[in-house]
Amino acid sequence: MTMKTGRALAHCTVLAAGGFALAVSGVAWSQDASTRLSPDAASTIGHDPQLLIAAVPARVGAALKVTSPAFPADANMPLISTQYGENRFPGLSWSKGPQGTRSYVVVMQGMPAESDPGRAVTSIHLVLYNLPAGTTTLSEGMTQAPAGAVYGPNVHGPAAAYAGPHTHDANRHAYHTQVFALDIVLAHGDGQSFSALKAAMTGHVLASGDLVGYAAKPAMAAAQTTGTPIRVETGLISGIPGRDPSISVYKGIPYAAPPVGPLRWRAPAAPLAWQGVRKADAFGPACPQPGGDMARGMAQSEDCLTLNVWTAAAPSSGEKRPVYVWIYGGGFIGGTGASPEFDGEGLAKKGIVVVTLNYRVGVLGFLSTPELSRESGHGASGNYGLLDDIAALQWVQRNIAAFGGDPAKVTIGGQSAGAGSVGFLSMSPLAKGLFRAGIAESHARYPRDTELRYLSVSWRSLASAEKSGTQYAAQHGASTLAALRQMPWQQLIEGSSAIDPDVETGSDGKPPLFRPVVDGWVIPKSYWDTYQSGSQNKVAYVAGNNKDETGAVPETAFAVLRARTTPPRAGMPQTSVTVAQFQAAVRRKFGPLADDFLKLYPASTDAEAALQNNASARDNSRISTWLWGTLWRQTNSLPLHTYFWTHAQPGPTHDTRGAFHGSEIPYAFNSLDAVDLPWTREDRQIADTMSSYWANIVKTGNPNGPGLPQWPAWSAQLPQVMELGDHFAPMPLASLEKIDFWKRFYATQTPW
Secondary structure (H helix, E strand, O other): OOOOOOOOOOOOEEOOOOOEEEEEOOEEEEEOHHHOOOHHHHHOOOEEOOOHHHHOOOOOOEEOOEEOOOOOOOEEOOHHHOOOOOOOOOOEEEOOOOOOOOEEEEEEEEOOOOOOOOOOOEEEEEEEEEEEOOOOEEOOOOOOOOOOOEEOOEOOEOOOOOOOOOOOOOOOEEEEEEEEEEOOOOOHHHHOOHHHHHHHHOOOEEEEEEEEEEEOOOHHHHHHHHOOOEEEOOEEEEOEEOOOOOOEEEEEEEOOOOOOHHHOOOOOOOOOOOOOEEEOOOOOOEOOOOOOOOOOOOOEOOOOOEEEEEEOOOOOOOOOEEEEEEEOOOOOOOOOOOOHHHOOHHHHOOOOEEEEEOOOOHHHHHOOOHHHHHHHOOOOOOOHHHHHHHHHHHHHHHHHHHHOEEEEEEEEEEEOHHHHHHHHHHHOHHHOOOOOEEEEEOOOOOOOOHHHHOOOOOOEEHHHHHHHHHHHHHHOOOOOHHHHHHOOHHHHOOOOOOEOOOOOOOOOOOOEOOOOEEOOOOOOOOHHHHHHHOOOOOOEEEEEEEOEOOOOOOHHHHHHHHHOOOOOOOOOOOOOOOHHHHHHHHHHHHHHHHHHHHHHOOOOOHHHHHHHHHHHHHHHHHHHHHHHHHHHHHHOOOOEEEEEEOOOOOOOOOOOOOOEOOOOHHHHHOOHHHOOOOOOHHHHHHHHHHHHHHHHHHHHOOOOOOOOOOOOOOOOOOOEEEEEOOOOEEEEOOOHHHHHHHHHHHHOOOOO
């Protein structure tokens, strides 16, 4: 499995007070000047008192010419090659060593701090030894040591790969990339500490060379120190530093007026201006929703239409970084843009401006009544949450340049109901031109797939929505729109997490009552009619599903589910873990095709039934999304990629939930540091790879880039999908016989 280098968990630096802050493998220590570590101790964890080229000179003074394709000698290293950018190795070449050269050593070191030369040490950013004698080039974006070579210690820990510069002030600091030609091949243990490496190299250096590049803390960090405000259309705002001070975070920025009083159940109005500098240092309240689980215990208020921005661009710099706007999931009944999984710092460090937002949910976001439709002027009602998304995207068009973002390079993304929102916005003429790519995490489905009817990507007809809305109002004692608008939101949302029992799905799965409406205005047509007419917005697209969702569970959960006595949550599909459940569910869903299904997925015991339930659910998921691609592709030639996520998060859900619905989110955001779980080195490598794919999608519409496993584009001729997670490689959808069965089954179903 090919991995990119993860970012540092903690950084080693000389503190102003004269002490050291040191980190090894993500564990931090502090030590003041009175108990200062010895130079030898410091060298073992990524520091050393002097540059290696001075400590271990060449025997005859021979010089190697060292160059990089990313920067010339004595010039600034590109931001992308630092830890303020993408931590991408800049690439390196050097002239061939003299006769007798048996191996090369490459070491990048920062200069010691001049302010305290008696105590300062260099920072080590790359140690790579035992490069074969025939090697004279290291490629840009290198993530794995070349065959035969070994990584040594740097500021990220023992045997760590490239750790780009991470300067702590705005001054230019020199970084020396040193290459040594040796007449020996070192023993593996010779590079386990920097002092051991020096000792092993002494007397064996035939020639050496040095390329000096410079790096400084980006201008944004200086702006954070002074609290320099930036101007948006409604006034001045000041942000706060992220966990990494190179990132600025602006929280709780209003993108629309509070939708209260007469603005309840109307399209969002323009945001209100303010005087002075508004402190954007705290997330806005969550939109009203029943329960507090999805709102993470946050305060709730109708005054909730705010967004949050993460950026590493300097204010007023004129930078134009691509923009990622994230729409949360939650079944259109809950959620908040402030969830830790959506922390934008990791993607912002890869050159992306990240925006998360709040939108109205449940009855406040999706109520439809005949009176509301008449009032609208469009004969439509029920899509206020989607109109909030559109208003936020319009705000981004008008304001994101102030944060170093490019309004012409906007990608929208979301998971579950957020993925549904991405799909609906892709179908909406009101969102045309507001984004150029979409990422739908879970449930882009073929319109004839019955699963589509109950998932968060389900929709309602206007007539059905108006009927159920009128009934809901009556149940709450309101017969007029005026009465509904006078009702406290706390009373209004009681019972709003109901399901829609009138939708036949072939299973116990039922959609949420409040969800988007095919209203002829925001969403003009159904999925099927939209794709058949080719009227969706022409954008690049990425869509995928997870291994343990939509009825599938990890195999380690079978016993727990069999022992459970309580029924599944209303509206959830039944996971069949006994043969009786499995056969009953098959007969109900497939009817006359049930026998054909059971020949492909046979089960005569509980153990077989649970495994076949998983196999069929996962096959359906992959095949349905692949067939969705055939419709999407009919009139859209822009990049299309699909994936299947397979990695289970560590911690208490590992065995019971596996690669569950939404488990990919912190990996795609590279937000592991914001989520309290026992992450492993493998998790961090996966997160770095995933977030690099996502950053590339936002930058170009295509996930592929240097140092990443190739992700093939969707193909109608090749029934495969890209596995992400435990492996990064294409995988087949299913056997041809099973693909044929699902096609035959879908053909019997009414398109949605």
